[in-house]
Amino acid sequence: MLLKKRERESAEINGSSMADIAFLLLIFFLVTTTINVDTGIGMVLPPPLDPTEEPPPVRERNLMKILVNETGLIMMDEEPTPIDEVQNKLIEFIKNPEGNEELSISPQAAIVSLKTVRQTPYRIYIDMLDEVIGAYAFLRNEAANENFSRDYSQLNKEQKDIVDDIYPKKISIAEPDPE
């Protein structure tokens, strides 16, 4: 009688601890998972410059030279500028709505050159770059609203290309002077 009962009990595998095992694994992966999407400022580096070759000529008025020193002071075309005015000045330079002789001929021709020194902390450099990217983001958004009455982020690929052609992002990161 006793023997028969034991046989019957062992016929089924006890699966109740399966959940415990699965939970343990689940908690392990929950703890180790980091769902962090990498965010940042995307850039495309230019190809290395051939030292024997002269850089292509750029007209002075199409070039906005931004100099930043290691304490975060900014010069825009030889003019000291506080950081919160940088974006507005850039937008004016790129668009040049009044056809000012000293600003860019057209948005397509505008080049923003960013130059700093070797001692500049990365934070200041990124803040500066952020302002430049911000100016372009503003202009592209504006163009998107004018042409497609939608925000830039909601445009499809072809529409984005059209807007990008209106305001091409030409940012040059100048090498710091060797000391």
Next chain:
Amino acid sequence: MAHFKKKQAGTKQEVPTSAMPDVVFMLLFFFMVTTVLREVTLKVKIDLTKATNIEKIEEKRLVSYIYMGPERLPNNRLGNDKVQIDDSIVDDIGAIRQLMYDKLLQEQRMIVSLRVDESSEFGLLTDVQEELKKAQTFRINYSTKSEATRN
């Protein structure tokens, strides 16, 4: 024996838990798939800076990281700024070219994500960028945290 009989006679009162392992396994697989176990041990200290106008990198497979920051030394001290690629610190800046070029050969559309400490000097960054140019890895990304928009 009487106890045993009583249990069989009564109606079933438990909540059926047979589906619980399935549910848990489903969650488990989700987290297993999303987990990135290839996390490197950082040998440099990195506090990312903040920026407003940032974009997300959707294709994580394409990203390869370069870390830059003050080296972590024993006893919580910090050393000079160093460059770390994968698991090791690269002392010779010139070696970065070959390292990154080899990686580029494996993935043509590679994006180099530069994770730089906010206090690092620009000089080191520009040296690394020169090497990246020579290695033909032109797509870069300055990794930053997001900052609430001001306007």
